[in-house]
Amino acid sequence: MADITKRFGLLHLRAAPTAHIRHLRGGTVAHEGTGLAFWFRPLAAAISEVPADDRELSLLCHARTAEFQDLAIQVTLTYRITDPELAATRLDFSIDPETGAWRAEPLEQLGTLLTETAQQHALELIARTTLAVALAEGVRTVRRAIAEGLADDARLAELGLVVLAVRVTALRPEPELERALRTPAREQVQQEADRATYERRAVAVERERKIAENELANRIELARREEELIAHQGVNAYREAEQQAAADQVRAEAEAQRRTRLATAEAEAAVLLADAQAAAERALSEAKAAGQAAWLAAHQQASPEVLQALALGRLAENLPKIDSLTLSPDLLTGLLAQLGRPAPAGGAR
Structure with missing residues (x-):
């Protein structure tokens, strides 16, 4: 829109x-071109603004195939006003001189014309085509048919x-038909998936069988080696024994x-020890005998009183312990009388 x-x-x-401006003043062209800027009087000016850029138009049409099946066709057109x-001069592109907005709706008119023309060519093509062919080759053939029909359309060239x-x-077909058409493909895909699953399972079973065989062979080999080990261990144990x-x-x-x-040495030592003990006992016996003889010889020369005193001394040594002693007058009288007697000549008192 112009400013x-x-x-x-x-x-x-x-x-x-990108806008083509056509300014008429008094029925004659005052300004014309793209990207213009000028002063004008609103009461004496008739201005048109035609877009010169590329425009996109999306349309959706429903067509019936040769089997009377409905197809939805979605098309996008790219167009441009080259003249x-x-x-x-053919469409009302005039703008309000105060606001710059279009007085009519020229782009909607162009869109309606392009939509109806494209639909006509698409319907004619689909009506002669079966559903399977339309789904398989419809995109390419419909695009070509619409492009050729619009290029040869005289009305568009006049505009x-x-x-x-x-x-x-x-x-696309209707949702129910589309699901029905997808079923065989899905079944085929499912069959392929099942076949792949079965093959995978078969491969897994085969691998498991090989694994089991390898395990069995390993066990057999292990048992054989254990047998050899036991035999070697027996031989080693026998040799060790x-x-x-x-x-x-x-x-x-x-x-x-x-x-x-050791016994010989102990016997020899015992013999030597016995000999030594015997010699010591002989020497001790001889010494005791000599001492006894000397003791007897000494006592033979002593008086009876001395012998009696010695005997009393030895007796006193061997008597038990006496805690108290009672002396009677009779005993003391006798002892005193004996002490008062004169000693014999050559004797002791």
């Missing part, structure tokens, strides 16, 4: 670079309108020899 400002009773228009002067591109974004027996025999012989030598 219009008011200054001192005059209006100034400034157009976008703005011609379009301004200076050119369709630059046609894109078919979707071509033989060696142990030989070592025990050697140790027994050595111990017997040691004990024999």
